[in-house]
Amino acid sequence: MSLAPFEGRTQLLDPGDLPPEAAQGIEGRSPLRLALARLRTDRIAIVAGGLIVLMALLAVLAPIISSVTGHNPYNNNLLTGTTSFGQPLSPGQGGYLLGTDNVGRDILVRIAYGAQISLMVGILATLIATVVGTVIGLVAGYYGGWIDAVLARLMDTVLSFPYVLLAIVLASVFGASLPLTIGVIAFFSWAAIGRIVRGQTLSHREKEYVEAAHAAGAGDLRIMFVDILPNLVAPIIVLGTLLVPTAIVFEATLDFLGVGVGPPTPTWGNMLSDAQNSGFVNWWFWIFPSIALLLTTLGFNLLGDSVRDALDPRTERIFATRRKGAKSGGGAPAGAGAVPAAGEAGS
């Protein structure tokens, strides 16, 4: 999703480079700059960002982890990966940091490769859903009439689908694969964004600036994408950020049910599905992929909440009081006061 509409509109110093007083004195900061400045003072956003960066690093470094340990994610290391009785190794044994699974595959290496799939599916599915939802929502809200009637009905229908059920049906019909998984997730997610964008477009359509654009001779496409769209960027970014963890969980669920990216591809869902089939004795089979999945979704959910707070102008009030409190406490820098829990303001 491009943030381009905000760029180049104002030439500003980076507020972070200035003392807080000077930064506050600047007029005309763009909403995005304001939001970024708010995010930077939000400890929870930093933690969330840290979690996401950690997972991204794990994904990027997967081949390196694999070559350093010498363990391939697909290889059954039957000689070194299992005990002489063919039992899996527990964490730390025989150079396997997180242990091995039933067939002697290195769990650490598989988790790292799983991060690639999870992040890729989460981000790609979200991007597709966001673009499709935004375009359809804009078109429905802007044109109104029968176009809106048809598109709104379509969105309602998609939203009332029992989606996990239909996702398994789709996956079983076309055969589980990575592109299909991404497509299925996007297919069931775009309508949520479309509905919000449509609602916002309906109200923006009546505003004076749209009338002015019409009067100036702007075409429909220009009004929709150049005039109205930038005003909707804030809710779209928030919804998009919160859609990523949903998509990641969705993908893991499809894998767990055996209709996602099929085995032997190392995905967290596949690992958990294998773990469930082999019982609970070897706790490391499922505890590590679970932790990876949880930290990732938690990271994106926390970030989504913080982004919403940062983009919502109503939050300024809370941040202002916090800043005041911090100052009376001996001139501590902004943000050092009590950090409001994520999702606290204006949700």
Place this chain on the structure above:
Amino acid sequence: MSRYLIRRVIQGIFTLWVIVSLVFFLYFIAPHDPARLLAGKTVTPGLVENIRKSLGLNLPIWQQYLNYLGRLIHGNLGLSYFLKQPVTTIIAREVPVDISLAIPAGIIWLALGLSIGILSARRPRSIWDRSATVFVLTGLSTPTFILGLLLLYFFYYILTSHGIAIFPGAGSWTPFQTNPLQWAHDLLLPWLTLALISAATYARLSRSTLLETLGEDYVRTARAKGLSERRVVYRHALRAAMTPITTQFGIDLATVLGGAIITETVFGLPGLGQGVVVAISRQDLPLIQGIVLVAAAFIVVANIVVDALYAVLDPRVRLT
């Protein structure tokens, strides 16, 4: 009101028709041949042809589709390819499991979610509110199957391996009529799994709507009249906040009624969710169609009921 309801019912039937047709044609695009699957390992072309004929799969696709819709209108969902039983019989056998799952779990998640939401909305930014936020975010981030596995691991595996066999493992199911106590005992962990995850959504929803209504003028009026805080919160603010919660609850309950696929898979419960997963793995089209239809019908009906309830809960709403 009645005109509104009639329109909604027609829309609901339209949605069901779209879903049913979608699944029907999907399976025709699919490169699978149920006749071949049914024929088993020792296949002769003649055998496959016979099976195809007996299932009506040799007819042109539009004729199969019309036959199917015709049977559907008469409430006939067909015969399961594999189990050789009427689909309606199989569904009638599986639905009680989902009712047993949905209703108690729904009560738990609604009670838990609402209490947490009210508590944190009444004292925003207190320690309660902070803890509630942690609960909400953890709940929203936890995939259902991970919570299910965790509960099974700690309450079943760890306890049982230490000689404390309180909770049953996966695959335990006793019908309510057989033994209500055993029924509750077997379903406790599945209920908790469903309830803890959903309670997070309800806590967040009730907190934000309650905070919003608590700032409304009529709440200030109620306080100015000298009503007790209790009465203000529960009678005035909460009533208005109930509208979005009712919507969510109706749809969530209907989704579980139509098959809690993940929970049933983790705990090995013989409900619609597990039924459809098995049916899909066997390409058992009539059974898949039947379960998808029932699941979608639950959601469609819930949507209509919820909208009608709006008018009851909120006198400002007029259905036209």
